Amino acid sequence: MIRTTPIRTLALLLLGACGCSRKEPDAPAPVTACAGAPATIAGQIELAGELASARRGCVTVSAWPPGEAGREGAQPLLSRTYAIGDPDWCAGDGVQMRYFGLCDADRTGDRARALPGELEIEACFDPDGLVSTHQGRVLGSALARNGANDVLIRLAPRIETAQPTGSRKKGG
Secondary structure: OOOOOHHHHHHHHHHHHHHOOOOOOOOOOOOOOOOOOOOEEEEEEEEEHHHHHOOOOEEEEEEEOOOOOOOOOOOOOEEEEEEOOOOOOEEOOOEEEEEEEEEHHHEOOOOOOOOOOEEEEEEEEEOOOOOOOOOOOEEEEEEEEOOOOOEEEEEOOOOOOOOOOOOOOOOO
């Protein structure tokens, strides 16, 4: 049987206390006004109509300040492209869908640009994946705030119906 003396017990407690001390974490760096909050936007893309059977092409999801999408010379704040052949696409009830996410890794241009309170999230289906051509592109968009995780963007080609030409004159 081993007997411990009060001095040994005190020494063991002291050593244990020193070994268990934790360093306080450093204070986080102050966030500058131009850096803004980290970008996190997530949701679902649905391809409907003829697009539900697409087997090639890509969908580019971009976040813009409201009203900036499609303006000449404008650049999105965030952008990511998803290939249609990717196994993350799945068929549903007359649609082809996948989940998407945009984060700080998807920033474009000046990374210090702050995100506005509301963003326009645009999805663009491009059948050939070439930036230089616009034939067959289909766009869809939704408004969302940074941090939203339930954004739904549905892309479907517009069906143009034939309109009758001018009316006939009577008696002519």
